Amino acid sequence: MAYVAVKGGEAAISNAHRWLAEDRRGDQAVPEIQVDQVREQLSLAVDRVMSEGSCYDRDLAALAVKQSRGDLPEAIFLMRAYRTTLPRFGASLPVETANMAVRRRISAAFKDIPGGQVLGPTFDYTHRLLDFTLAANGEAPAAALEAEEPQAYPMATVASVFDQENLLETDAPSAEASEPFDLTREPMSFPAGRDQRLQALARGDEGFLLSLAYSSQRGWGNTHPLCAEIRLGEVAVEFTPDELGFPIEIGDLTLTECHMISTGAAGLERPPQFARGYGVTFGHCERKAMSMAIVDRALRDAEEIETAAPVQDQEFVLYHSDNVEASGFVQHLKLPHYVDFQADLQLIRRLRREWFAREAALKEAAE
Amino acid sequence: MSAQALDLAGITPGFPDAVAGAQSVFRRLMDAMARPGSVHDLSFAPPPPTGLRRAAAAVALTLFDFETPVWLDPAIRGSAVADWLRFHCACPLTEAPEEAAFAVVTDPAAAPPLSAFNPGDAKYPDRSTTLILQVEGLVGGPSVTLEGPGVKGARAFAPVGLPPGFWAQVQANHGRFQFGVDFILAADDLVAALPRTTRVTFEGN
Amino acid sequence: MNAGSNAPERYYNYAYLDEQTKRMIRRAILKALAIPGYQVPFGSREMPVPYGWGTGGIQLTAALIGPDDVYKCIDQGADDTTNAVSIRRFFAQVADVAVTEDTGEATIIQTRHRIPEKPLKAGQVLVFQVPQPEPLRGLEPRETETRAMHAYEEYGLQYVSLYESVATYGRIASTVGYPTMIDERYLMNPSPIPKFDNPKLDDNDAILLFGAGREKRIYAVPPNTRVRSLDFEDHPFETQTWDDACALCGAGDSYLDEVVLDDAGQRMFVCSDSHYCAERRAAGHAGPMAGHQLATPETEPAQ
Numbered sequence: 079m080a081y082v083a084v085k086g087g088e089a090a091i092s093n094a095h096r097w098l099a100e101d102r103r104g105d106q107a108v109p110e111i112q113v114d115q116v117r118e119q120l121s122l123a124v125d126r127v128m129s130e131g132s133c134y135d136r137d138l139a140a141l142a143v144k145q146s147r148g149d150l151p152e153a154i155f156l157m158r159a160y161r162t163t164l165p166r167f168g169a170s171l172p173v174e175t176a177n178m179a180v181r182r183r184i185s186a187a188f189k190d191i192p193g194g195q196v197l198g199p200t201f202d203y204t205h206r207l208l209d210f211t212l213a214a215n216g217e218a219p220a221a222a223l224e225a226e227e228p229q230a231y232p233m234a235t236v237a238s239v240f241d242q243e244n245l246l247e248t249d250a251p252s253a254e255a256s257e258p259f260d261l262t263r264e265p266m267s268f269p270a271g272r273d274q275r276l277q278a279l280a281r282g283d284e285g286f287l288l289s290l291a292y293s294s295q296r297g298w299g300n301t302h303p304l305c306a307e308i309r310l311g312e313v314a315v316e317f318t319p320d321e322l323g324f325p326i327e328i329g330d331l332t333l334t335e336c337h338m339i340s341t342g343a344a345g346l347e348r349p350p351q352f353a354r355g356y357g358v359t360f361g362h363c364e365r366k367a368m369s370m371a372i373v374d375r376a377l378r379d380a381e382e383i384e385t386a387a388p389v390q391d392q393e394f395v396l397y398h399s400d401n402v403e404a405s406g407f408v409q410h411l412k413l414p415h416y417v418d419f420q421a422d423l424q425l426i427r428r429l430r431r432e433w434f435a436r437e438a439a440l441k442e443a444a445e
Numbered sequence: 446m447s448a449q450a451l452d453l454a455g456i457t458p459g460f461p462d463a464v465a466g467a468q469s470v471f472r473r474l475m476d477a478m479a480r481p482g483s484v485h486d487l488s489f490a491p492p493p494p495t496g497l498r499r500a501a502a503a504v505a506l507t508l509f510d511f512e513t514p515v516w517l518d519p520a521i522r523g524s525a526v527a528d529w530l531r532f533h534c535a536c537p538l539t540e541a542p543e544e545a546a547f548a549v550v551t552d553p554a555a556a557p558p559l560s561a562f563n564p565g566d567a568k569y570p571d572r573s574t575t576l577i578l579q580v581e582g583l584v585g586g587p588s589v590t591l592e593g594p595g596v597k598g599a600r601a602f603a604p605v606g607l608p609p610g611f612w613a614q615v616q617a618n619h620g621r622f623q624f625g626v627d628f629i630l631a632a633d634d635l636v637a638a639l640p641r642t643t644r645v646t647f648e649g650n
Numbered sequence: 651m652n653a654g655s656n657a658p659e660r661y662y663n664y665a666y667l668d669e670q671t672k673r674m675i676r677r678a679i680l681k682a683l684a685i686p687g688y689q690v691p692f693g694s695r696e697m698p699v700p701y702g703w704g705t706g707g708i709q710l711t712a713a714l715i716g717p718d719d720v721y722k723c724i725d726q727g728a729d730d731t732t733n734a735v736s737i738r739r740f741f742a743q744v745a746d747v748a749v750t751e752d753t754g755e756a757t758i759i760q761t762r763h764r765i766p767e768k769p770l771k772a773g774q775v776l777v778f779q780v781p782q783p784e785p786l787r788g789l790e791p792r793e794t795e796t797r798a799m800h801a802y803e804e805y806g807l808q809y810v811s812l813y814e815s816v817a818t819y820g821r822i823a824s825t826v827g828y829p830t831m832i833d834e835r836y837l838m839n840p841s842p843i844p845k846f847d848n849p850k851l852d853d854n855d856a857i858l859l860f861g862a863g864r865e866k867r868i869y870a871v872p873p874n875t876r877v878r879s880l881d882f883e884d885h886p887f888e889t890q891t892w893d894d895a896c897a898l899c900g901a902g903d904s905y906l907d908e909v910v911l912d913d914a915g916q917r918m919f920v921c922s923d924s925h926y927c928a929e930r931r932a933a934g935h936a937g938p939m940a941g942h943q944l945a946t947p948e949t950e951p952a953q
Contacts, residue, residue, distance in 0.1 A: 158696040265691040265866035410702025421825035468716040478683045479872045567801040571681035571690045595872035627684040640684035
């Protein structure tokens with residue numbers, strides 16, 4: 079068989095792109111999927127792309143899911159590359175999740191809490207049986223029943239329950255808190271403050287954080303987490319324009335927030351308290367929010383104890399959590415490396431020649 | 446950063462084409478920093494505000510922004526130059542030389558010692574101050590000899606208007622490498638640079 | 651400015667990056683030139699090509715390039731490798747810039763894994779794409795540790811590693827990304843160029859800029875700067891050599907790629923620097939397989 083050296087040219091690249099477009103479209107007898115269908119019916123894919131893409135726009139995220147043929151890290155990459163080109167007008171005020179219009183809120187810490195347990199739209203307690211009626215295009219789902227009385231608003235947070243006894247450490251911002259670190263404008267630096275860590279984790283790959291959280295549960299840096307609260311709902315975003323001088327509401331975000339608590343290290347200088355790990359995502363990404371909270375808690379432990387497990391190692395976790403970076407670098411190995419490989423070939427051939435010469439000399443000496 | 450309202454009336458324009466202007470200036474600046482003591486022409490840059498000359502103003506337009514705290518020497522502090530920089534670059538102004546990413550010195554004789562500026566950190570020597578020294582000229586002054594990275598063999602350099610003792614300070618700055626400040630020297634339309642790597646010798650030294 | 655393909659739509663700024671990002675990169679370049687071989691951290695942006703595919707080099711080029719530039723982009727020494735074609739097309743579109751394959755004519759040359767054979771000259775900038783800027787990373791995974799080693803010039807670990815290589819193989823077995831000492835102060839990773847190219851780093855007349863997008867570092871070697879490849883007195887630095895000459899142009903002084911011709915062990919060696927080879931053939935030089943189809947690659951359609 080003859081080999082032909084591949085010399086890629088403009089034509090080859092253009093043709094590959096055409097083929098890709100054809101494959102994305104698939105069988106043309108099947109109607110083309112619309113971006114609004116993706117947005118409404120693959121909404122959790124959209125949520126993940128917004129979350130790890132660091133850009134809250136359901137329509138663009140749906141477009142990215144469609145364009146990437148459902149390859150979510152690719153869709154996340156598309157969102158990130160778009161996001162960097164956007165001008166920055168300013169920073170919003172911090173959102174207040176205590177004032178969230180809650181759709182789902184559960185606590186594993188107490189049987190009942192003010193505001194109650196609200197299951198909301200969850201896969202929990204579904205039996206994972208393939209639903210063949212969906213394959214047959216389904217039926218209009220029966221509407222969920224409305225509660226007899228309106229839900230408490232604002233719904234008290236579990237933190238406020240603990241506040242009575244001062245059992246949980248507080249994360250109150252200090253008055254002189256500096257501007258938060260921004261990984262999109264400056265490179266990672268160590269030791270990383272909690273702002274930098276939380277930003278990296280919020281942008282981090284769900285799969286990577288899930289596995290790290292799991293490793294911690296299995297004993298590799300265990301923090302004995304307990305899920306104090308998960309809440310899902312809408313929060314208002316406020317912005318203070320320079321010309322007005324007071325905050326105005328500019329929109330809503332859907333957020334998932336998770337507080338994990340665990341017994342903190344007992345200190346001599348302060349009374350024992352529960353410590354917390356925090357996770358938050360755009361949209362409904364509950365697995366990610368929980369994993370993030372566990373990893374945040376584990377990283378905080380590393381401030382106090384000698385690093386023992388991967389999940390407690392700042393540099394290991396933060397440098398490897400970004401799937402746009404990881405995916406690019408792993409996949410860059412497909413680029414040509416002829417020059418490097420030629421150098422390796424030369425070396426190994428030379429080392430082999432020397433090895434055989436040595437062997438032959440030894441054999442000769444032995445005879 | 447000052448929050449006073451700006452009086453826009455006296456502010457002269459920046460680059461007519463901000464993208465092309467900054468790119469052209471930067472390429473000459475990069476060449477200047479890469480080849481210490483080489484002199485480059487910035488006469489295409491727009492007219493400066495009162496207190497700065499063309500080359501120094503062009504360097505400011507090209508490098509300053511909200512991320513770079515800028516120290517101005519007393520001669521131009523609170524002057525038209527400060528307003529012009531705030532308007533075009535939105536750079537924070539600082540009176541602490543050790544906090545400055547850039548320092549603009551229009552009166553080198555009255556400048557604080559070089560050691561007052563930020564020499565960088567052992568792990569991050571890039572965080573040091575870059576001084577923009579406005580001088581009378583870049584050719585025809587007392588000649589010094591430059592050696593080091595960016596100089597093939599040796600290069601003569603003869604700026605005009607540097608105070609006595611300046612070169613001894615530059616030698617001390619070089620002696621602290623990897624710490625040290627870097628210099629951009631600007632005359633009317635001309636610019637040159639002296640990074641901390643450059644070894645300077647002069648007669649009588 | 652002349653209108654180009656990017657201008658009418660105004661989707662993106664000239665050369666893609668916004669002006670604030672360019673300023674940030676430009677400031678990093680100046681500090682990199684002032685501290686040769688030292689890795690300046692910079693706020694690397696997410697580019698429309700993947701990390702590991704030249705994002706550092708692309709950001710450097712975007713911060714440098716102007717409409718008067720002539721841009722050349724090579725990968726593995728060749729102008730026609732897919733990623734080089736793709737990056738060259740990007741800048742032709744977003745920066746309205748003239749492109750060339752001619753090493754002598756280019757003002758900015760972006761490269762992955764090679765330094766062109768033809769000596770560079772003053773006025774040229776060579777932009778290296780760098781996957782891993784840290785020369786010590788293979789020996790010490792922690793950035794906090796390696797940054798301290800550079801700060802205090804503690805390079806013993808590097809010498810120990812080279813010495814171990816000598817003890818194991820009888821020679822320094824490093825072949826690409828061979829560690830270099832810049833002006834006798836900073837240890838520098840020259841990017842994965844073969845050590846064949848290391849001597850070209852020393853006292854080069856061009857400005858050498860290195861960009862690592864994913865690792866968010868920029869570093870530089872100014873023109874005419876001392877670049878020493880590490881070695882030992884009894885094991886001096888040596889470069890690759892070949893028994894063969896280029897099959898197409900007969901060059902005996904260039905870095906050669908091995909091309910596999912069949913399953914039966916047939917090989918040919920050709921210049922990795924495609925322009926160097928083409929220029930030699932145009933001047934009448936011929937190797938033993940001068941008529942081979944590799945000598946006449948498909949031509950690209952005009953833009």
